Amino acid sequence: MNVGAEQGAIVPSGRVPDEDSARMRSLMELVTLVTASRDYADLLDVMAEESRQALGASSVSLSVWERDRGLVRTLVNVGTLAANQDRHPTDEVYGLADHPLVVRMFTEGAAFVQTRGDVHGDLAVDQLLERDGLHSVLSVPVHLDGRVWGELWAGRTAEHPPYSEDDIAFGRLVATQVGAGIAQAEHVARVERLVYTDDLTGLANRRAFEDQLDIAFAQHRESGVPVGVIVADVNGLKAVNDARGHDAGDLVLTTFASELAAAAAVHAGVLTARLGGDEFCALTVGMPSDRVVALAEDICRRAHEELEHGVACGIATTEDLGSAASTPARLLRAADAAQYRAKRSESLVPVVAGRRASPDAASGGSVEGDRRAFRGRGSREPGVFLDVALARLDEVPDLEALGRLVVVAKVLAETVDAAGWFVSRVMQTLGTIETVESGVARTGEMSDSARFFAVDEFPVEEFPASYAAASGQVVVVDVDDARSDPAETALLMAGGLSEMLMCGGSSAGEAAWLVEVVGDELSAPMRPYANVLRAAVAVALHR
Numbered sequence: 270m271n272v273g274a275e276q277g278a279i280v281p282s283g284r285v286p287d288e289d290s291a292r293m294r295s296l297m298e299l300v301t302l303v304t305a306s307r308d309y310a311d312l313l314d315v316m317a318e319e320s321r322q323a324l325g326a327s328s329v330s331l332s333v334w335e336r337d338r339g340l341v342r343t344l345v346n347v348g349t350l351a352a353n354q355d356r357h358p359t360d361e362v363y364g365l366a367d368h369p370l371v372v373r374m375f376t377e378g379a380a381f382v383q384t385r386g387d388v389h390g391d392l393a394v395d396q397l398l399e400r401d402g403l404h405s406v407l408s409v410p411v412h413l414d415g416r417v418w419g420e421l422w423a424g425r426t427a428e429h430p431p432y433s434e435d436d437i438a439f440g441r442l443v444a445t446q447v448g449a450g451i452a453q454a455e456h457v458a459r460v461e462r463l464v465y466t467d468d469l470t471g472l473a474n475r476r477a478f479e480d481q482l483d484i485a486f487a488q489h490r491e492s493g494v495p496v497g498v499i500v501a502d503v504n505g506l507k508a509v510n511d512a513r514g515h516d517a518g519d520l521v522l523t524t525f526a527s528e529l530a531a532a533a534a535v536h537a538g539v540l541t542a543r544l545g546g547d548e549f550c551a552l553t554v555g556m557p558s559d560r561v562v563a564l565a566e567d568i569c570r571r572a573h574e575e576l577e578h579g580v581a582c583g584i585a586t587t588e589d590l591g592s593a594a595s596t597p598a599r600l601l602r603a604a605d606a607a608q609y610r611a612k613r614s615e616s617l618v619p620v621v622a623g624r625r626a627s628p629d630a631a632s633g634g635s636v637e638g639d640r641r642a643f644r645g646r647g648s649r650e651p652g653v654f655l656d657v658a659l660a661r662l663d664e665v666p667d668l669e670a671l672g673r674l675v676v677v678a679k680v681l682a683e684t685v686d687a688a689g690w691f692v693s694r695v696m697q698t699l700g701t702i703e704t705v706e707s708g709v710a711r712t713g714e715m716s717d718s719a720r721f722f723a724v725d726e727f728p729v730e731e732f733p734a735s736y737a738a739a740s741g742q743v744v745v746v747d748v749d750d751a752r753s754d755p756a757e758t759a760l761l762m763a764g765g766l767s768e769m770l771m772c773g774g775s776s777a778g779e780a781a782w783l784v785e786v787v788g789d790e791l792s793a794p795m796r797p798y799a800n801v802l803r804a805a806v807a808v809a810l811h812r
Contacts (some may be wrong), residue, residue, distance in 0.1 A: 284571065295323030299446040305498035308432040310357075316447045323443050324407060324436070326423035331447070332363075333419040334375050337473040337541045339534035341375075341420065349426070353400040364537035364777070368393045371408065374416050376531045380440060380688040381407040382432040398424070400489040405431035409424055409440040411448045421447055467543040469519060470526035478542035478550055484596045485554045489587055496554055497561035498604040499619070501529070501568060502612060503547040505578035521773060525549065528571040535809075536564055549580075550604075558588040558621075565619035572615065582619040583607025583765075589623035590763050592731050592756065603763040610765030610789075623762040639643050656685045663808060670776045673809035675706050678784050681709075681770075681802060685793040687786045688766055695739045695773075695781035701726045702735055702783060732756050739783040743799040746771075771796040772802050776810040 281414040299319050310561045313331055314628035321329040328348030332341045343361035346354045355361070365372045366568040370391035373379050383390040384405045397482040399408060403424035421444045424434060465477035473481070485496045490700035503525055510518040522543070529549055533539035551568070552559050585603035587594050594600040603622040611620040662673055671692065678690035692706045703726040729736045734754035736762050738744040746757040746769040761769055766787050784806055788795055 305332040324423045330422040336530045365534040407432040409444040473542035499551040500604040500608040501580045506547040516622045529743045558586040581612035585622040606765040651801045656806045677805045691785040738771040739781045741774045743772045
């Protein structure tokens, strides 16, 4: 601390003969303090006090931008404080959504000054000045590692000259030294912090996101608070990396991360994260589904303005999905599958799990129209499927019931070019249906939509149509058919799928079994295969 300065003294910003030399002495004192070894809390105190002296402020606050949540958290207040202020506050937090001028300061690095009562000023800032008994304020961003870390907020009372635009340049010099001091103090803590932070973008990482998703779901189960997940995948990143190098690709990622954080900043409490590679995510808690969609639309708009190819965006909320999103993993998979659907259809707007896409959602025309056009090509007659299934069963006469049902499911999935197939067992004593085997007919890795159905067991009482199918009936679920079971339809739409054919039954002395084959816009219609599937399943179970 500059012990030579009188405690509480104010250095006016008007034209005084020794102002420049006084400012330089204060700046040099800050430079000296940066090189000293201090713990984090002590350094914040010292930096704030020295900044107050250098800027001739009545009070100074140092705050950090929690960019993953769109919040500003005050770490220390020094000088003459208002009744509502503490030197070391524990819960002094502001939502950026409430302070437009501060949003610009954080997102664009634009310092500003404002005098109380200025008709051209920011109303929210004016209210803060009135609340804290200040007449003018100088707000300057503090940078760390090339990004805005936080804010240096210096205020003056009416007894002293108000801050003017002329003070901004010196304020930036002071903030630079504050940033240097914080960088040194955070050096040791950085390793621990990076456990939950993505090093490239500064957003939360997958571990932090999943931890917070678990906490959000606990709140959802306890009080019914809605939870939403937005997954956004940057389009064309591989092409950028191949054509211009990984530095250019990293710039694409950091640019989108900034836009994602800026979009989330106007909604209190939204956590933004980079899940890895080109995949980003936002977690909302307590936000109605329509507002989640509005946030995702803003994210898409910003991405298409700043990036060459924009992003593919999927949304899943507990409001829209209900029991289909019974676990955090299911909600995330639903959002991921919706994002996959958006990317496949080249949609310029978000795809919402559990909702039907609008006809003009895709840049290339109607997805439903493309689906109908494709389904007329290359599909086999139902009788051909039955012949192939029976022939393959003849090739493996010693298989148990599960293995024989897997053969049937694979043949049907290959026949209709399905997105995925599943063989499940009914656990009567537990009241659940548990997936035992699953896969896809298409070459390559299992699609996100198929993975969505392949992991969890599900309660029989919530999906009566599945239980009916396991009892020997043939059930067709089509998202475009209002007669389809609503629970099954919601599950299909959550996975970005369009149709499901299921049938099952029991073999002597064994549990009931269920075969499910699911299709998307690329699959052939499954309804014509209903009766032949029943026949194939019966042969497999009673061979």
